[in-house]
Amino acid sequence: MNTVLAELGRKYAERWVTLLLLPGTLYVAGTAAACRLGHTHWADPGRLTALTERGGPIGGRTVSSVWLLAVVVLPVLSAAAGLAARGAAAALGRLWFDPWPRALDRPARRLTAARAARWEAAEAEYRAELEGPAVPDRLDALAARRNAVALVPPRRPTWCGDRLRAVDARVWGWYRLDVVFGWPRLWLVLLPAEQEALRAARTELDAAVALCGWGVLTLLPALCWWPATAVAAGLFAVGLRRTRAAVDTVAHLTEAAFDLRGALLARRLGFDVPARSRLTPQVGARVTAHLRKHA
Structure with missing residues (x-):
């Protein structure tokens, strides 16, 4: 899935200006206000209004100094804050989406083992229910518990890492298509509306x-300013929830692209797949061998 995410994100580097530079201005202003208030006067708005009074830090400056702050210093600080936020987001994405680095191998093994134990327990309960009288609602609930x-x-x-990895595993298990080698070619046969849906999901x-x-x-x-802790926790919680939803959407759309256009990809590559027929694992294995070219 790293190949998929990289391909989807290529044309959207310019959107980091909207995602980071504009929020950076708000961040810089908020940080300045937090430093002005401090822990002792954390709820005193009078300390903020004093900034623009005659003897305040801003009110006492010349017009040229204020313009210098607004036109030069503020954008530079905002851009720096945006780059810092982008770095933090990249580090979080590295932990959520990719295998963890070797330095974190021990906690990664423990977390993976704990998640695997939960999954195996839910899978065992689901399989046991299959052996008894069929109760659709009960089976659906157990399957949802395992799939969660x-x-x-x-x-x-992490859940996000396994959700993206599941696309590779499911596409390979059902069609014998390699996602890494197949995705760039599949992208070329998608309809513009399908490509746009995937780009929108990546942007989200x-x-x-x-x-x-x-x-x-x-x-x-x-x-x-201690209340900023609550703001930070709120931003992170909302962002994490949105991240999980966006990862699920990207994964579903990527898998759907292989479901809907896998046979078309095989036909475009010259393999014999009848019209209105789905891609079989046998043909998919031949397509994968062709795309890998002994790699």
């Missing part, structure tokens, strides 16, 4: 992870 942990046996320490995922990055960055003003 992961759609496939967990191999990653970027925005959600960026919101989590801002949540992490908001911990810095909390050193001066």
Whole structure:
């Protein structure tokens, strides 16, 4: 899925300006206000209105100084804050979507083992229910409980990582198509509306992870103004919830692209797949061999 995410995000680098630079201005203003209030006067708005009074830090400056702050200093600080938030978001994405680095191997193994144990217990309960009298509602509830942990046996320490990995596993298990090698070719046969839906899902995922990055960055003003801790927790919680929803959407749309256009991809590559027929694992294995080219 790393290939899929990278391909979807290529044309959207410019949107980081909207996602990070504009919120950076709000962040810089909020940080300045937090430093002005401090822990002691955390709820005193009078300390903020004093900034623009005659003897305040802003009211006592010349017009040129105020313009310098507004036109030069504020955009630079906002951009720096945006880059810092982007760095925090990239680090979070690395932990949520990819295998963890070797330095975190021990906690990664423990978290993965705990998630695998939960999944196996839910799977065993589901299988046991299958052996008895069929109760559709009960089976659906048990399947939903198992799928809430992961759609496939967990191999990653996070839900997001396993949700994206499940696309690779499910497409390979059903069609014998390799997602890494097949995705760039599949993208070329998708309809414009299908491509746009995938891009929109990726944009929403970027925005959600960026919101989590801002949540992490908001911990810095909390050193001066303790209510910022609640703001940081709120931003991170909302961003995490949106991230999970966006990851699920990206995964569903990517898998749907293989379901709907896998046979078309095979036909475009010259393989014999009758019209209105689905891609079989046998043909899918031949397509994968062709795409890998002995790699």
